[in-house]
Amino acid sequence: MKKSLLLSAAIAAASSAAVADTLRIPHELGYGGSESIDPISPQRFYEAIQNVYSRLVRQGNDGRPSADLALSWEATPDAKEWTFKLRDGVTFHNGNPFTAEDVAFSLMRTQSPAIDSPTKDVMEIIDRVDIVDPLTAKVVLKQTHADFPLLVMDYRIKMLDAETCGGDLDALCESGVGTGPFELVDYDPLGTTSLKRFEDYYDGPAGVENIELIAIADQDARVAALQAGQIDFIYALSAEQVPLFANNPAFTVQSVPTGRWVGMVMNTQEAPFDDPRVRKAVRMSADREALGKLVYGKDGFITTCDHPVWSGDQYRADIECARDIEGAKALLAEAGYADGLKLELFVSDISEGAVKMAEVLQNQAKDAGIEIELVMAPSDGYWGDVWMKEPFFATGWSQRPADQILNEAYRSGASWNESAWNSAEFDAALDGARGELEFDKRKALYGELQKDLWENGGSFIPVHLNTVRAFSSNLKGIDPVEDFSLRLENVTKAGSGG
Structure with a gap:
């Protein structure tokens, strides 16, 4: 009996130690x-890749680039070539050394059409990566980019072992071998x-x-x-x-102020959302301050005007977007919906507050003659089964720098361009902002892009969230x-x- 009790106590202690x-x-x-354990896969396993792999440049506590596997970086005066000095002595989990060859492999594979990573359209700015020596990689860009380190700070731009991945730029690498903690x-x-x-x-x-x-x-x-x-x-x-x-x-x-958002997306290529007047009418019907308080509490958000650049970003534009019911009705009448508009909105418990936000929008939009029927979808598999497959659906994004999110979510043809926003003028303006070396001029260009999304875009982004964990x-x-x-x-x- 005593042995049994001792054994049970030992098992309990071992279990407790394991949990601890x-x-x-x-x-x-x-x-x-x-x-997928491949960090650039469209189905990347966020919680896993964050801990298994490392980046060249990590996001510091201030949201700015901070040293990770690269100790330092510098650009040529025209910001078309960026040289990264790597840490010495870093090894992958399998014992292989981390070198500039792995940098070249990891960056160039992001452009693979076969993988079709959501990072592809952002990283296609890279022309090539030159291996200067084992601990020095020079990234040569197709065009000037004054903020290029912000792009490699992306949580998916992890460094993989070229040898373990077989050096194949066009195949997913599911080895799970990284340099992470x-x-x-x-x-x-x-x-x-x-x-x-x-x-x-x-x-x-x-x-x-x-x-x-x-x-x-x-x-x-x-x-x-x-x-x-x-x-x-x-x-x-x-x-x-x-x-x-x-x-x-x-x-x-x-509670942490962030650039995260939950929102609703209208496919700009599908009726009735192919008419910008309809899109803006839906967005103008919302009282953002009231919505934010109802969904996230009075201290849980900062209002925004249907663009993804948050208040902590250096390129955030100051835009006014007060509720305008009469203006929304007028736009609907011009678009041929003087008697009102009926819509289906697909929503799920994918992010905190998504369903309640949809319910509040549903209620507020009634004042403009917009009747929204909510279609509930299961959260299990939502991103593969509903997101970007229905004309009007819920979404959720984590914080990204202005250049990255504007390119990733709104450049024509980008794989995560969820609103199917397609504007050659917008794309050209993105390139112009990237290439402007003077900060104030660059900020003004990014500001015009945000104003364009408020006037014409397909994203309803009423607030940026304070993450409460x-x-x-x-x-x-x-x-x-x-x-x-x-x-x-x-x-x-x-x-x-x-």
């Missing part, structure tokens, strides 16, 4: 199990994906030994799992969920920064051996 040294994080299963142990997007600490990480071993990425598609189920102690962390809460954790000493709640209070080292700046390798857990 494991950071458990949910992922939303947005691609229904088809998530955690190694891939078991890959199961439908269940639990397991990572372990990479002891030879260039910046020192991570604070916890393991990470488990647990598939939980439903937002309410994720909240219940955190309350029950089955997971340790949730990236984002809705306004209704915050009180479940606030003022509870078992949890910490952080919650996590167990036994976690330390989670900085109050935007998700792309968050470094889970710095997190420790009470009782962890790290």
